[in-house]
Amino acid sequence: xxxxxxxxRRIYPRTVTSAPLPDATTRWRCARCGNLTRFxxxxxxxxxxxxxxxxxxxxxxxxxxxxDEVLESVHCRWCDGVDTVELVPRLDxxxxxxxxxxxxxxxxxxxx
Numbered sequence: 241x242x243x244x245x246x247x248x249r250r251i252y253p254r255t256v257t258s259a260p261l262p263d264a265t266t267r268w269r270c271a272r273c274g275n276l277t278r279f280x281x282x283x284x285x286x287x288x289x290x291x292x293x294x295x296x297x298x299x300x301x302x303x304x305x306x307x308d309e310v311l312e313s314v315h316c317r318w319c320d321g322v323d324t325v326e327l328v329p330r331l332d333x334x335x336x337x338x339x340x341x342x343x344x345x346x347x348x349x350x351x352x
Contacts, residue, residue: 260327261311270316272324278317279325285309 290303
């Protein structure tokens with residue numbers, strides 16, 4: 241006999257907040273508190289991965305290809321604002337900053 245789902249099973253409503261992704265000329269900003277740096281981001285992705293398995297069973301992802309990705313929600317970490325995140329222009333010159341420059345110490349000499 242096949243039984244139905246338990247009566248006490250909770251089904252949580254799914255909220256999808258569409259927030260556009262920032263690009264080289266824009267960034268996220270919370271319209272409620274002004275936060276520019278801390279956000280909780282929920283994404284759903286479908287990927288294809290090449291796994292390298294060692295003889296003990298451990299695995300390392302050597303290649304990852306994102307086939308589909310959906311940005312489900314962006315919440316402000318400071319004020320927990322929902323639907324308050326907007327796109328604003330980046331500061332002048334921010335588009336020229338590369339991934340290696342993020343978080344670098346401006347007082348530290350290059351190559352050290």
